[in-house]
Amino acid sequence: MSGFRHVVLIKWAEGTTTGQQDELAARLGELPAVIPEIRGYSLGADVGLSPAAHDFAIIADFADQDAYLVYRDHPSHREVVDRYLTPITAERTVVQYEP
Numbered sequence: 045m046s047g048f049r050h051v052v053l054i055k056w057a058e059g060t061t062t063g064q065q066d067e068l069a070a071r072l073g074e075l076p077a078v079i080p081e082i083r084g085y086s087l088g089a090d091v092g093l094s095p096a097a098h099d100f101a102i103i104a105d106f107a108d109q110d111a112y113l114v115y116r117d118h119p120s121h122r123e124v125v126d127r128y129l130t131p132i133t134a135e136r137t138v139v140q141y142e143p
Contacts, residue, residue, distance in 0.1 A: 047083060048106045049143050050115075053098035055135035065089065065100070068128040072102060078120045081111035098137065112140065 056065065069087060076082045084105035090097045106112040115121055 047143065048109050048112050049141055050102075050104045050106070050112055051139050051141075052102040053137040054100040054102075054129070054133055056099045057132050057134040060132040064128075064132050068124070068132065069100075071124045071128050075115075075118075075121055075124065079115050079118050081106055081114045083107060083111075098135070109140075 069089075072087055073085075076085045082104055084103075086101075086103045088101060090099050090101070104112075104115065106115065
């Protein structure tokens with residue numbers, strides 16, 4: 045695959061509820077319908093096999109870096125990050141690469 049991949053790993057803040065996690069996943073899942081630059085989008089909770097694992101992952105694929113920047117700065121994405129992700133995040137790890 046050519047293009048640009050954005051990977052986010054999240055550790056939940058203490059006290060984060062299942063309801064908050066589900067709401068975040070639902071809101072993130074809506075983004076491909078409103079941001080056409082997203083080529084592929086996958087997200088999900090860790091299955092719990094490794095104690096060192098993060099709690100949640102988001103993988104987004106784009107045609108190029110410019111398409112990623114449109115996504116990063118899109119008002120719908122910013123709202124999800126600011127309203128649903130940031131308040132329940134203890135740790136966030138991000139990597140972008142060209143597969």
